[in-house]
Amino acid sequence: MDRTLNILLTVENEESISQRQLCKKVGCSLGTINKMIVKLVEDEEIVVIHENNNDYFYKLTKKGRERKAMLMHSFILESFDLISDTKKRIKNRVHELILAGTKVFYLLGERNDIYRITKMTIMELKRDYDIDYSFIGSENEIRTSDTYCILRWDKESFKDQKHSINVLML
Numbered sequence: 634m635d636r637t638l639n640i641l642l643t644v645e646n647e648e649s650i651s652q653r654q655l656c657k658k659v660g661c662s663l664g665t666i667n668k669m670i671v672k673l674v675e676d677e678e679i680v681v682i683h684e685n686n687n688d689y690f691y692k693l694t695k696k697g698r699e700r701k702a703m704l705m706h707s708f709i710l711e712s713f714d715l716i717s718d719t720k721k722r723i724k725n726r727v728h729e730l731i732l733a734g735t736k737v738f739y740l741l742g743e744r745n746d747i748y749r750i751t752k753m754t755i756m757e758l759k760r761d762y763d764i765d766y767s768f769i770g771s772e773n774e775i776r777t778s779d780t781y782c783i784l785r786w787d788k789e790s791f792k793d794q795k796h797s798i799n800v801l802m803l
Contacts, residue, residue: 636661638704640669644679644691645701651689673697716750722803723754723784730782731762737781738766739774741797747786751800755784772797 639659643650650658655666670691673679678697682690693701727738738755742748748768755766775781783797 634708635704636665636669637673638701638708640666640673641678641693641697641701641704645693645698648682648692649690676700719747719800719803720750720754723751723800724758726798726800726803727755727758727782727784731758731764734780735782736764736779737777738764739781739783740766740768740785741770741772741783742786744768747800751784751786 643658652666656663678700679691679693784800786800
């Protein structure tokens with residue numbers, strides 16, 4: 634997510650947030666946050682509220698809300714395109730495996746958004762093909778004599794193995 638969008642969303646949701654807290658939420662240095670806040674103030678997208686000599690808090694202006702909406706629009710469209718492309722790549726690869734005789738698919742990884750995209754894709758293919766799928770917590774849970782493939786999406790196993798594909802690498 635764009636840092637400016639992240640700052641605007643955070644300030645909107647937590648008006649009494651300090652720069653140090655923003656650093657932790659946005660994931661960048663205090664110097665970077667300070668420069669970005671100065672720029673947002675100059676552009677009249679946020680205003681600084683002085684509680685006392687040491688405490689500064691921020692509030693979005695109308696211009697800031699408009700910029701946030703514009704950045705959100707772009708982010709959502711880019712995210713949707715990325716998700717659609719990822720889903721298409723998974724579908725094409727799984728379709729190839731089905732045509733090659735794979736009947737069982739195991740989903741292995743954290744139950745997150747990538748899991749949901751992968752599962753949704755397999756469910757769509759299941760409507761047209763006689764395949765099965767299930768979520769597993771480890772490869773030790775595989776119980777089939779059929780041809781199978783493990784679909785994973787972790788950040789560590791990028792190398793395809795005999796019965797395993799990382800959907801992030803398609």
